[in-house]
Amino acid sequence: MLIPPEQFGIVEKGLYRSDMLHASHFPFIKSLNLKTILILSPEVPTRAVTNFLEENNIKLIHLGLRVWKPNLGWRPVSEELVKDGLEMVLDISNYPILVICTSGIHETGTFIGCLRKLQNWNFSSIIIEYRCYAGNKARYVSEQFIELFDMDLITLPHNLAPWFIEQRKFWQQEEEQEDLTINNQAEEKKN
DSSP, rough: OOOOOTEEEEEETEEEEEEEOOGGGHHHHHHOOEEEEESSSSSOHHHHHHHHHHTTOOEEEEEHHOOOSSOOOSSSSSHHHHHHHHHHHBBBBGOSSEESSSSSHHHHHHHHHHHHHHHHHHHHHHHHHHHHHGGGOOOOOHHHHHHHOOOOOOOOOOOOOHHHHHHHHHHHHHHHHHHHHHHHHHHHHHO
């Protein structure tokens, strides 16, 4: 029987999210054919999880351990954690990839919210998705962090994920169409 982790979700093609893994999740996780697991929280996975990852040639990037900064004041996560993580999930060489944290809510939810912001999602839609996963554990500071996160910190990798390339093309077409509409309206006013 395939049992997904509690907070499992498909973010984009080949990009998934969840809370920490347990042995009961292994058959499901194996079905995803993951190449990488990115951990955003400082907690160390169990020996069973690390053994499973080694046996299945799944690369573990424990970013939360490497860049975790306690006492961040109002911030739920560090900007460095989000920046480094986003650059990893935008790089197709890490795919398929699963992003996790202890609860699947706080670090992961904030991180996915920042990804959605990078994808030009409407802020209300970002918060709806965040709250959908967080439920009554939603934190205003996480929502505020997403809103204030500086997208200029992100350096896009050379090997961008195809879904991101397609979205960028769409945004460019939308902008071109909007510019064309504005120019046409200006011409009509002249005449």
